[in-house]
Amino acid sequence: MDYAVSAEHLSLSLGGRDILRDVTLSIGTGSITAVVGPNGCGKSTLLKTMSRMLRPDKGTITIFGRDITSFSRRELARHIAVLPQLHQAPDDMTVRELARMGRFPYRTFYRPASPKDELYVEKALHAVRLEDKADAVVQQLSGGEQQRVWLAMLLAQRSSILYLDEPTTYLDMRHQLHMMRLLNHINEKLGLTIVVVLHDMNQALQYTQQAIVMKDGEIVCTGRTADVLTPDLMRRVFGVQAELVQMSDGRRALIPLGLER
Numbered sequence: 001m002d003y004a005v006s007a008e009h010l011s012l013s014l015g016g017r018d019i020l021r022d023v024t025l026s027i028g029t030g031s032i033t034a035v036v037g038p039n040g041c042g043k044s045t046l047l048k049t050m051s052r053m054l055r056p057d058k059g060t061i062t063i064f065g066r067d068i069t070s071f072s073r074r075e076l077a078r079h080i081a082v083l084p085q086l087h088q089a090p091d092d093m094t095v096r097e098l099a100r101m102g103r104f105p106y107r108t109f110y111r112p113a114s115p116k117d118e119l120y121v122e123k124a125l126h127a128v129r130l131e132d133k134a135d136a137v138v139q140q141l142s143g144g145e146q147q148r149v150w151l152a153m154l155l156a157q158r159s160s161i162l163y164l165d166e167p168t169t170y171l172d173m174r175h176q177l178h179m180m181r182l183l184n185h186i187n188e189k190l191g192l193t194i195v196v197v198l199h200d201m202n203q204a205l206q207y208t209q210q211a212i213v214m215k216d217g218e219i220v221c222t223g224r225t226a227d228v229l230t231p232d233l234m235r236r237v238f239g240v241q242a243e244l245v246q247m248s249d250g251r252r253a254l255i256p257l258g259l260e261r
């Protein structure tokens, strides 16, 4: 298999605590992968390390077979676009202006956006269905729309790998599903490799192909999402009793029933 990202034996301590412990993983090119695990198990730290925002104490990360440390900052940003867990648009920034920020790896700050930059910004806004709101102020949009603007910024960046840290948190059910469907669409139509931290196991089951399960800074298991996310895993990793039910349309859902005693 062809890997977009590989990490080998990553370890990282922060504030004197081991946060990542000997993490080894591979992300298939063009796949959509969920990273799941309890609060504080190291999911965000893993994404930050894989995007070089944090430097591991040990281990290596490669992007398309090349060591991540050998990329310049701009070069790396042409390969990986990241949506962190916490993000807020500056006060008066419009949708188009925020999407345009995705073009930073291709621009110098004193040079205005080129026609090519603008073309990619418009395409990104079209992909998230926000062309009509291009001149609106981001902070005045609904939470769901704001997440789509951030996604447009990532798309305008034209990198082939997207990391998203809990993109559906704080969204209502409909907007959560909309965001997941958009990610699916982008994965399928544009062939982008997507790694997404999720807390909703059913979103992972429905919208991702691969899953990486973490606990206490370690990878508990990886594999096809449908094979990995089982009631047994819910018990072992989350301490939750869950049942796997088959829906009338053939899909499967995990229903949490209560805490494991």
Ligand SMILES: Nc1ncnc2c1ncn2[C@@H]1O[C@H](COP(=O)(O)OP(=O)(O)OP(=O)(O)O)[C@@H](O)[C@H]1O
Binding pocket: 014, 015, 019, 037, 038, 039, 040, 041, 042, 043, 044, 045, 046, 085
């Ligand atoms: N800069 C830091 N200094 C010290 N400890 C940190 C730092 N960043 C994260 N941690 C700790 O590392 C652990 C893992 O944090 P991380 O944010 O990666 O977890 P997570 O799995 O993404 O959690 P959540 O699901 O709650 O977002 C936590 O205990 C956190 O407090």
